[in-house]
Amino acid sequence: MLLKTRFYLPPLREQSVLRNTLIDKLNQSTGGQLVLISAPAGYGKSTLVSQWLHHTPHTFAWLTLDKTHNSPLQFWRYILNALQGIQPTVGVEAKAMIESNRSQSLSDVVISLLNDLDQLSSHSDSTQAVSLVLDDFHLLENKQLISLISLFLDHLPSGIRLVITSREEPSLSLARRRANNQLVEFNIKDLAFNYDESSDFFTHSMALKLAPDTISSLHKGTEGWIAGLQLAALSIQGSHSDLDKNRAEALIKHSSLDRHIEDYLFEEVFSQQAENVQLFLMLTSAPSRFCAGLANALTSNHNSQSLLLTLEQANLFLVPLDNHRTWYRYHDLFRQFLLQRLKQLPLTKQADCHRSAGDWFEQFGYIEEAIEQHIINENWEKSVCLINEVLANIEGLPDASQLTRWTSLLPGALSAPITARLKSASQELAIEIEHQASTPVNEVLIQGATPLTQRESEVLSLVTQGLSNKLIAEKLHISLNTLKVHIRNLYGKIGVESRTQALVKINQHSSE
Structure with a gap:
C-alpha cells in the first residue's frame, strides 16, 4: 500500500519570506529540463518549490521520498501513482508490467512510461510544462535506480519538467546535462538569504524588532543560512527584544555554539x-x-x-x-x-x-x-x-x-x-618610507620593457592598495613564497628594489 501523504504538496507557511527572484528563475525553466535545487540542510529547498507551485499554478505531481524508495519497484510504483493523480491514462501499461512481472527489465517500464508522457505532451494544449517534483532526492542510494532515473532524464519529453530537491548533487550526468542546456541549477549561493530577506525574516516571520546592525551581524555570522537565522531567532525569542549587536555576535561567534544550532547540526548533518x-x-x-x-x-x-x-x-x-x-x-x-x-x-x-x-x-x-x-x-x-x-x-x-x-x-x-x-621594525619602516618619499627616483618606467603578466599586474594592483603580503596571498590563493617570486619579478620589470620604491614610482608615473 502506498502512503498518500507522500503525494501532498507542503502547505505554504504563513509569513514566510517570498523568494521572488528564485521563483522568477523557476518560471524560466521549461519542459524537457531538470531543475536541481541542491544545498545543505536548512536552506529552504522544499519551501522554495512549494512557494513556486502556490504562486505559479500549473499541473504538477509531488512525491516526497524516503529510504524505502530505494527499492526500484517501489519507487516506480509511487511515480506512476503520482502521475496518474494528474492524468489517469498515463502509465497504465507500465503499472501492469510491474504488477504482473511481465517485464524482463525495469528499463521497459521506464520506456513505456516515457512513451505515455510523450503522447501526453504532444496532445496537450497548455504551453506550461507539467512538473514532476521529487523532494529529498538525496535519500536515494540504489545505483540501479539512479541509472533508471538517468535514463528517464535522457528521454524526458518536452512537456515534462523534472524538479529535484536534494542535500547533495545526484549522480545524474550533470556535466553533460549542463552542457546540453538541460539543467537549471540552484545552489547554496542562490538559496542563502541576502540582508533584505534576513531583515524581512526577523521582522515579519519571527516578529522580532531588531536594529539594522544587529540583523547585519546575524546575517553575516550565519552567511544567510536560513536554518541558522531561524535557530538564532528562537534563541532571541523570550529574551530581550532589543538585542544589541554585541549580543547578536556572541550568539553566533561564541566558542560555545548556541545549543539550538548545535543540536540541529548534530542531528541533521554530523x-x-x-x-x-x-x-x-x-x-x-x-x-x-x-x-x-x-x-x-x-x-x-x-x-x-x-x-x-x-x-x-x-x-x-x-x-x-x-x-x-x-x-x-x-x-x-x-x-x-x-x-x-x-x-x-x-x-x-x-x-x-x-x-x-x-x-x-x-x-x-x-x-x-x-x-x-x-x-x-x-x-x-x-x-x-x-x-x-x-x-x-x-x-x-x-x-x-x-x-x-x-x-x-x-x-x-x-x-x-x-x-x-616590533616597535623597532615599525620605526625602521617609517624611516624608509620617509626617505623614499623625499628621494627622487632616477629610474622611470621603461617604454617597451617586458610587460607584466596578468598575475604580476594583479599583485601590483594589490600592492598599490597598501595590502600586506599575507592579505595579497590570501586574495590570490597563493603561498607567500609564490607571492614573493611574483613581487621580485615585477620589481625587476619596473626597476625598483622595494615596495616603497614601487609605490613612489607608480605615484610619479600616474601624475605625469
Whole structure:
C-alpha cells in the first residue's frame, strides 16, 4: 500500500519570506529540463518549490521520498501513482508490467512510461510544462535506480519538467546535462538569504524588532543560512527584544555554539555521516582553510582529494575558495560546531592535529597560519621562532593588530622581546618610507620593457592598495613564497628594489 501523504504538496507557511527572484528563475525553466535545487540542510529547498507551485499554478505531481524508495519497484510504483493523480491514462501499461512481472527489465517500464508522457505532451494544449517534483532526492542510494532515473532524464519529453530537491548533487550526468542546456541549477549561493530577506525574516516571520546592525551581524555570522537565522531567532525569542549587536555576535561567534544550532547540526548533518567522515571533518576544521595536501597531513590519509570532492558533492557546508578545487573552508557556524567536536577528542589527538597543521603551513611558506596553529598548540618555542622570522621581513609585516594579538597570547617573558622588536621594525619602516618619499627616483618606467603578466599586474594592483603580503596571498590563493617570486619579478620589470620604491614610482608615473 502506498502512503498518500507522500503525494501532498507542503502547505505554504504563513509569513514566510517570498523568494521572488528564485521563483522568477523557476518560471524560466521549461519542459524537457531538470531543475536541481541542491544545498545543505536548512536552506529552504522544499519551501522554495512549494512557494513556486502556490504562486505559479500549473499541473504538477509531488512525491516526497524516503529510504524505502530505494527499492526500484517501489519507487516506480509511487511515480506512476503520482502521475496518474494528474492524468489517469498515463502509465497504465507500465503499472501492469510491474504488477504482473511481465517485464524482463525495469528499463521497459521506464520506456513505456516515457512513451505515455510523450503522447501526453504532444496532445496537450497548455504551453506550461507539467512538473514532476521529487523532494529529498538525496535519500536515494540504489545505483540501479539512479541509472533508471538517468535514463528517464535522457528521454524526458518536452512537456515534462523534472524538479529535484536534494542535500547533495545526484549522480545524474550533470556535466553533460549542463552542457546540453538541460539543467537549471540552484545552489547554496542562490538559496542563502541576502540582508533584505534576513531583515524581512526577523521582522515579519519571527516578529522580532531588531536594529539594522544587529540583523547585519546575524546575517553575516550565519552567511544567510536560513536554518541558522531561524535557530538564532528562537534563541532571541523570550529574551530581550532589543538585542544589541554585541549580543547578536556572541550568539553566533561564541566558542560555545548556541545549543539550538548545535543540536540541529548534530542531528541533521554530523550524525548522519560515517565515522571516518566525522573524524575527517573534525580534524580539517582545525585550520581556517585547507587543501587536499594539508588534509592528508592532518588525517594521515592519501585520498583527501577524492574525499573533498565527495564532501563538496554532498553539500556538507564546504565552501570552495577558488575555481580549481584546491582550497576550501567550512561554513563558519559548521566550523564552530566541528571545533567543539574536535575538543572532545583526546588531548594528544588534538595536539597532533594542530602540530601537523602548523608544520605543514610552515613547510609550504604559509608562515602566519603556521604561527596560529603553534600558538593554539602552546608550542611557544616554534611560535616565537616564526614570529621573529616574520619580523625580519619588514615588507612582509602583517597588520599590527595581528602581531599584537600574537604577543598577547604568548607567555609574558617571551612576548616582551618581540614587542620591542616590533616597535623597532615599525620605526625602521617609517624611516624608509620617509626617505623614499623625499628621494627622487632616477629610474622611470621603461617604454617597451617586458610587460607584466596578468598575475604580476594583479599583485601590483594589490600592492598599490597598501595590502600586506599575507592579505595579497590570501586574495590570490597563493603561498607567500609564490607571492614573493611574483613581487621580485615585477620589481625587476619596473626597476625598483622595494615596495616603497614601487609605490613612489607608480605615484610619479600616474601624475605625469
